[in-house]
Amino acid sequence: MPLITWKDEYSVNNVELDNHHKQLMATLNALYTECLKVDNVDCVRPKLEAFLAYAEYHFTAEEEYMRRIQYFEIDGHIEQHRGFSYKLAEMKRVQYRSDLELTRELITFIGKWLLHHVFEEDRKYALHAATAIKN
Ligand SMILES: [Fe+2]
Structure with a gap:
C-alpha cells in the first residue's frame, strides 16, 4: 500500500506541475x-539524492510559472x-544511527x-491563476 495516493482535488490546474507533484509522491x-x-x-540515500534533485528541478519550474501568472505571494512561496531544500541537504549531512532512522525521519x-x-x-x-484568467 502506498503512503499517499494522488487525488484530482490535489491538482493545481497545470499538467506539468501536477506531474511533478505525482513524481515527488512516487519517490516518497x-x-x-522499499x-x-x-x-x-x-x-534510502540514493532516494534522498533523487528526491532532492527532482524537488530542485520542480521548484525552478514552479517558480517560473508563478512569475508568469504574476502571483503576488511568490517571495514567501x-x-x-x-527551506525545504535546506532541510533535506541538512538531513543528507547529519549522521543518523542507521539508514532506517534516516528513512523514518525523511518519511515524516x-x-x-x-x-x-x-x-x-x-x-x-x-x-490566483484561475482568478487572473477570468478577469
Ligand atoms: Fe510550491
Missing part, C-alpha cells in the same frame, strides 16, 4: 514501501521551497511537508 511512496525494511541496504518530514505545501500553499497560486 518508494521510500515507504526502505523501511532492515535488510534493504543502500536504499520561494522561501518555503528554499517529506510526508508532512508535501501534504501541507502541495495541497495548501500550491493551491493558492492555482486559485
Whole structure:
C-alpha cells in the first residue's frame, strides 16, 4: 500500500506541475514501501539524492510559472521551497544511527511537508491563476 495516493482535488490546474507533484509522491511512496525494511541496504540515500534533485528541478519550474501568472505571494512561496531544500541537504549531512532512522525521519518530514505545501500553499497560486484568467 502506498503512503499517499494522488487525488484530482490535489491538482493545481497545470499538467506539468501536477506531474511533478505525482513524481515527488512516487519517490516518497518508494521510500515507504522499499526502505523501511532492515535488510534493504543502500536504499534510502540514493532516494534522498533523487528526491532532492527532482524537488530542485520542480521548484525552478514552479517558480517560473508563478512569475508568469504574476502571483503576488511568490517571495514567501520561494522561501518555503528554499527551506525545504535546506532541510533535506541538512538531513543528507547529519549522521543518523542507521539508514532506517534516516528513512523514518525523511518519511515524516517529506510526508508532512508535501501534504501541507502541495495541497495548501500550491493551491493558492492555482486559485490566483484561475482568478487572473477570468478577469
Ligand atoms: Fe510550491
